[in-house]
Amino acid sequence: MNDVKQTIAFRLGTLGALMQDRFAARIEAYDLKPKHVGLMAALRGGATAASQQDLAARLGVAPSLVVALADHLERLGAVERVRDPDDRRRQTLTLTERGAALLHDCAAAAAELDDEITASLPESERLALRDTLGRLAAGAGLPH
């Protein structure tokens, strides 16, 4: 390999940044950023009501950032904070109806983006890509 631009790492990096930007533009109208969506998705994924600390670990961000994200989502009525009665230090976050609806819209936006970016790809290649990326995410310990 004598060209950085041809490595998977480099391509993932640049394409990833591009996707983040484009996705951010699409969800801007909902007053959401990609990280907010990531948090909501993590909430739905984990059936067990999650503490903010857990969420921070799952998303790979500082706990203080989860506070800010949750504040915003709470203001939007997308999540609810409830003190865990068993351990009143913990705040358990749960997705509200409104949050689920928002998440659904964001998923639709992401799917549209998928169609747009992969328009020139044959369906088989598109599916293979999705699958491979999923496997990489799983291998890297990312939420999947």
Next chain:
Amino acid sequence: MNDVKQTIAFRLGTLGALMQDRFAARIEAYDLKPKHVGLMAALRGGATAASQQDLAARLGVAPSLVVALADHLERLGAVERVRDPDDRRRQTLTLTERGAALLHDCAAAAAELDDEITASLPESERLALRDTLGRLAAGAGLPH
């Protein structure tokens, strides 16, 4: 599609961020950031000596950022700034020997990262991924 986390866009976003971070960690010893490498790669790619304005457009960043990146690379002796004699407003950036060597090392680091992240993938899938990502980058008008 009812789960954001299963979209290509979302997976590219999170994996892309991860790759950026990991790549950044690997090239830190060279006193370089991913954007510096991107700039050097763009320099080698375009055979024609590029103005900073061109570079900014190619990389999709503000011209003022190219100034900062070039400043740093110049300090490292990786690039040279030469006033274009035909149009003395332009600074043409060229990669030095030292820059080429640095770029080579960064490419090696990226290749190692590729091996690491795709270790669990069969070779065929790995190649397919690289190819598909390349096609996506090309389609999105990114440097490739």
Next chain:
DNA sequence: GTAAATCATTCATGTCCTGAATCGATAATC
């Protein structure tokens, strides 16, 4: 030859994220 446009540069600003300090709640130790 004067005015408008262009390129590089500087600078102030905004955004995003982290790490340290704080506060309330729980666990551990004696």
Next chain:
DNA sequence: GATTATCGATTCAGGACATGAATGATTTAC
């Protein structure tokens, strides 16, 4: 059982990164 240490959430100040507007030098258009 009281004191001490630890833990989770929160606030806050600060750092890193990127942008856009203002400036200065040069070129182009009229």
